[in-house]
Amino acid sequence: MDQLAQNSETATAGAHSTWIGSAGAAGTDLRSDTMTTPTASMLAAIQTCTLLDDVFNEDPTTQDLERHCAALTGKQAGLFVLSGTMGNQLALRSLLTQPPHSVLCDHRSHIVKYEAGGVSALTGAHVQTVVPANGVHLTLADIQAAAHLDSDVHTCPTRVISLENTLNGLIMPLAEVKRIAAFAREHGIRLHLDGARLWEVVAAGGGSLSDFAAHFDTVSLCFSKGLGAPIGSVLVGDAGIIKHARWVRKSIGGGLRQSGVVTAAARVAVDETFGTGSTGVGGKLRNTHVLAKDIAEIWTDLGGKLVYPVQTNMLWVDLDDAGCSFERINKLGRQEGLKLFGNRMIVHYQIYENRDFVVPRLERIFKAIMQEKAAAAGSEHQGDKGQTSVYRAQ
């Protein structure tokens, strides 16, 4: 049976409860790496996990995952949290004390754009955003120009710098992280890393998990994005910070009881998708980067432009230049049996596993867009301008 027919049959049969990996819905969904679905080996791990209470700090499966992530990142302790948002928010709440205080970050950061204003609600901090001069990642020069270091009563002092790596699939190189960290330390500023996709930086050869984590007070890493676990993230840091974060986690209802059912799957995601050790030996991410570049090349060979260079598994096609609306590409995707999300495509590992199905269809979509562009040459399409709520490249 044709895979597309199989997918739609599965959908109509309501069989999204099956553990079929890339043969299921995720194999045709490029909207996000969060669409990856848990695998049969995760189910097997869930079936043999421990079932003790994690609020009482008694669950071995959960403790083992926390210790493992701490070891991978070279930190003293880890804390399993329900989401990347929760990891970031607990970190910032634990690093900050009291106002006046501000958090400095890239203007495209998840903490400022997509966490429902949590930083100001939970910490009272002013969030100061910075536009990277190079258009890709913040540099020390950007941060030096923006940080508030003096004690003048008019200023809101910078107490935390929060970096994100990858950000929109783009890598902040280790050398830049080191420079920023040295500056932060010199001025008594704490440093958090939203490392939801730090795994991808490592897979791209940018350095190991511990190379990066060494420069931060806290790092959050997600299991439920490119690694494919159903739920969860981890926050790592020194023992004192993590103890405090555990306390804050409880206060916002994030204390878990039999958490082994989710942490068992997360451990499989780390071992099988990221790979072993701090560099992810034998992992599945590297292939997705190669495929993302191949897909980008299909687009650019047809005359398409990219919003950003492809550095990991994220691809940003310039639809404004192509005269194509988000709605149009999404519709072309639906017609081909693919789920698309405007100008951003994420080539996660279940797309890689299903590449023989996906790539020819993407090629047809790209060709249709370029044919429509040629047909409309000289017309006045302006693209989708203005603020949108989710995942729009800036």
Ligand SMILES: Cc1ncc(COP(=O)(O)O)c(C=O)c1O
């Ligand atoms: C960079 C980054 N950080 C944090 C998050 C938040 O993760 P969650 O959706 O699990 O809260 C996301 C979600 O996509 C993200 O892309």
